[in-house]
Amino acid sequence: MESFVRVARSGSFTAAASQLGLSRALISRHVSDLEARLGVRLIARSTRSLSVTEEGAAYLRFCEQVFRDIEANEQTIVRRRGEPAGLLKVLAPKSFGTLHLSDAIVAFAKVQPHLRVSLLLENTPYSGSYDFAERGLDVVLCFSTMRGASLITEDIGLLDWVVVAAPSYLARAGRPQRPADLAGHACLVHLDVTPNDTVWRFEGPKGATPVKVRGAFFSNAALALRKAAIAGLGVALVPRYVVSDALDAGALVPVLPRYRIAPRPLLAIYPQTSAVPRKVQVFVDFMRGWIAEQDFQRPHAVAAE
Structure with missing residues (x-):
């Protein structure tokens, strides 16, 4: 069902495979198995494009409701337990991610053992735009603002x-x-x-x-x-x-x-919802504290000219 939803929303088997970390062939098989079990065509395929059929659109709404129900129940359980859980998908700049963020993720994982973190490194353009839903992103770390009225931006530290x-x-x-x-x-x-x-x-x-x-x-x-x-x-x-x-x-x-x-701010950007997901807020708070403690924030001694 998740493979089908990703294909339907992204319009691509390849994109769905990338989002789920699976092969394109396996994503295609998942959709074919669903179609065989339901006895209807969900995705109309051609050599150049694909589209969701009428039956597929109805099933897509059903699947998304199922996933919302699952997430809502999981969040209820998590709130009772007081610990964030599930998958947190983070996109960050290549240089910062390569040099430092991997250390932060390791430290974060140690204190949040019930969260699985997926870290993607990609240079984010000035005033760029990212489709959080299509790419399955929870948080983007960047040095510039993004377009989108439905996004929340938080400063998590100033970098020299x-x-x-x-x-x-x-x-x-x-x-x-x-x-x-x-x-x-x-x-x-x-x-x-x-x-x-x-x-x-x-x-x-x-x-x-x-x-x-x-x-x-x-x-x-x-x-x-x-x-x-x-x-x-x-x-x-x-x-x-x-x-x-x-x-x-x-x-x-x-x-x-x-x-x-x-100094320029390092920003955490995430979709605006009725309530900030616990996993996102915990990560943002952790990163704010981690940035403040790093030595690379402090100027080095400068030799006289």
């Missing part, structure tokens, strides 16, 4: 961003003394983070200073920008957590340390 470069690049191109100097430097641009990724905004003694930079290398992955900066391709504006080890090792050094980049 820093401007860095390799000593080899600064020896070759010179060290910028003020933000305006960056206009003459090769800059490594993080895509899909702000409305205009090539405008870097600094906070200094005389207030906010926006600078239009010249991109020499572009990526929507902070880890790629980190590698480019260490290789001496230019000056990068990246989250501190991506480069904290490279700063400690001297592979990268801070640029314009007297000027500050405003």
Whole structure:
């Protein structure tokens, strides 16, 4: 029944298989077995598309009601027990997920043994949109807001961003003394983070200073920008957590340390419902506390220019 619902809602056997972590062949067999047992065609298939039949639409409504009843009863049992349970599906940025979130998930799993967590890593675009129902997502962690009036957004922590470069690049191109100097430097641009990724905004003694930079290398992955900066391709504006080890090792050094980049919030976004699912709220609360305790939040000592 769940295979059928996923196929009907996504319009694809492949998408349903991805959501459930099963093979496409098994999803197809599930639907065929249902059709054989009911004696009706639920999905009309063609070489290019598929559609839900009239009988399939009626059965789809029945299946969804069954699942709502199951979830409601499970939530009642869970509330009585006081512990969240079931599957929690989380989508997070690749760099943050690769470097740090896996540690958070392990720690979360230890304190929530009745929850199963599925972590997906994917770069989320600025002001993007995600179909939570189609992809089976419970929570999206990201650095920018999402479109959708039926979504709830919570700040779970502020993350420092820093401007860095390799000593080899600064020896070759010179060290910028003020933000305006960056206009003459090769800059490594993080895509899909702000409305205009090539405008870097600094906070200094005389207030906010926006600078239009010249991109020499572009990526929507902070880890790629980190590698480019260490290789001496230019000056990068990246989250501190991506480069904290490279700063400690001297592979990268801070640029314009007297000027500050405003911290950017890490957001938790989830669908708006009459009551926030217990598993979602527990995860958001845990992440807020975990972020606050991490060393990558704290600035490193800055050498004098």
